[in-house]
Amino acid sequence: MSMRRLLLSGAAIMVLAIGGTLAFAPWNAPGLAQVAVAPTVPSSDGQIKLSFAPVVKAVSPSVVNVYATRIEQRAVSPFANDPFFSRFFGQQQFQSRPRESQSLGSGVIVEAGGVILTNRHVIEGATDVRIALSDGREFAVDVMIEDAQTDLAVLRVREAGDVRFPAINFANSDSLEVGDLVLAIGNPFGVGQTVTSGIVSALARTGVEQSDYEFFIQTDAAINPGNSGGALVDMDGHLVGINTAIYSQSGCSVGIGFAIPANMARLVAEAGVNGGDIIRPWFGAKLQAVNADIAASLGMAAPHGALITEVAPDGPAARAGFASGDVIVSVDGTAVNDPSSFNFRLATKPIGEVAALERLRGGVTEPVGFTVEAAPVLDDSQRASITGNSRFGGTSVAQVNPALAEAKGMPYDAQGVIITAVEPGSPAEQMGLQVDDVILSLNEVLMESAKAFADTASQRVRTWQIILQRDGRITRSIVSG
Known part of the structure; x- marks a missing residue:
């Protein structure tokens, strides 16, 4: 499981729950009245026997163990990277060898035919994936979807036969409130299915x-x-989230865990069940958070919302009448706190639906009906692949359009081609090209289209002058042909 480590510090307020009554430990804060509530003893047989067992019994069969096998290249000696030993013994002594490794995670059955939802990082790079049900039965599965944008993956049982699997029901995660009781079910440390409450x-x-x-x-x-x-x-036994990460120094729980909301997970699961691609909405504008200074300049009482900084020409936002300087403050009546909040709300809307947005413009809040649209689809003329012994052989590219430019942090009018695939062992891979690299220029020829790239990259020349963007940085390289 991937984890971020964070050192947390601060004061804690202890809350004791006794017999269903909250008793707060005294806190001598000036100006605050202290309210003492006497603890009570359970007064009935029913209060004593309150239990999560019925929920667990109904839900636990839907949670599975996920076993992912990977083949990794590992050096046969700890001195493989040491220059002295490599020179003394020869590099051949330290060649890496393939080694099998396994990782363990959890998954949730979301469709009775054998469709399972899990985290992408659980099965990323796996050559073989299996699941084990709570009753011990094991099944091989195929990976249907790996979605890096949500860190979710969809698996399907390879040979289910007549077996019907116990699928869980999704809840509306937007109805959750802070303080609601929840249960986390999974297989921590491989000890077996475990239930925790909070x-x-x-x-x-x-x-x-x-x-x-x-x-x-x-x-x-x-x-x-x-x-x-x-x-x-x-407490209804419905799925409200997919557990995905923790904050911890030690790698173990310290009471701060995170889950992907069910409303997002459902979209990915439905794409896997239907055997289709995930089609996401595209707003067509760049956003930034509203800080205190921006809020003051706009006459807002408090900083909140998503400020539009740039609008794609002829994009969905432009057609809906949005402009730079507008602040989106709500979606379908739900407040928008920042760009992440808006992006999530929009991503959970079906294509073609009209979302009720509220924007702040010139100090006035006004409603805007926004028709949810998908990003423009590239046709064959906007894609190209290079084959053969060309220096760029094994490269597939797509022409940069406004949606791709936004995703890469480029201006909407940016040009170039983005690498969508690099064949293993190809000349392109040996040259160091990677998926998501944006090639801006080859031998001083601007890559204005996929055709321009295909025509230029297929040539035989002695030297290539390459300008590309990788991870937001523009680099210039000279490579022999």
């Missing part, structure tokens, strides 16, 4: 993982390595 500690958390849709449910239900991909359920 509450929803916070909603709409960001900065947890590097994903395009950062909008997490925070819970204090214990989540540990191996819980990734497991279920976070409510």
Whole structure:
């Protein structure tokens, strides 16, 4: 399970729950009245026997263990990277050899035919994936979807036959409130299926993982390595989230865990069940958070919302009448706190639906009906592949359009071609080209289209002058032909 380590410090307020009554430890804060509530003893047989067991019994069969096998190249000696030993013994002594490794995670059955939802990082790079049900039965699965933007993956049982699997029901995660009781179910540390309880500690958390849709449910239900991909359920036994990450110094639970909301997970699961691609909405504008200074300049009482800084020409936002300087403050009546909040809300809307947005313009808040659209689809004329012994052989590219430019942090009018695939062992891979590189120029020829790239890259020349963008940085290289 991928984890971010964070040192947390601060004061804690202890809350004791006794017999269903909250008793707050005294806190001598000046100006605050102290209210003491006497603890009570359970007064009935029913209060003594209150239990989560019925929820667990109904839900636990839907949670599975996920076993992912990877083949990794590892050096046969710890001195493989040491220059002295490599020179003394010869590099051949330290050649790497393939080695099999296994990782463990959890998953949730979302369709009775054998469709499972888990975290992408659980099965990323795996050559073989299997699941084990709570009753011990094991099944090989195929990976249907790996979605890096949400860190979710969809698996399907390879040979289900007549077996019907116990699928869980999705909840509306937007109905969650801080303080709601939740249960986390998974397989931490490989010890076997485990249930932990807690509450929803916070909603709409960001900065947890590097994903395009950062909008997490925070819970204090214990989540540990191996819980990734497991279920976070409510007291009705419905799925409210997919457990995905923890904050910890030690790698173990410290009461701060995070889950991907069910409303986002459902979209990915439905694409896997239907065997289709994930089609996401595209707003067509760049956004930034509203800080205190911006809020003051706009006459806002408090900083909130998503400020539009640039609008794609002829994009959905432009057609809806949005302009730079507008602040989006709500979607379908739900407040927007920042760009991550808006992106999440929009991403959970079906294509073609009209979303009710509110924008602040010139100090006036006004409603705007926004028709949810998908990003423009590239046709064959906007794609190209290079084959043969060319220096760029094994490269597939797509022409940069406004949607791709936005995703790469480039201006909407940017040109170039983005690498969509590099064949293993190809000349392109040996040259160091990578997926998502944006080639801006070859031998001083601007890459204005996929055709320009195909015509230029197929030539035989002695030297290539390459200008490309990688991870937001523009680099210039000279490579022999």
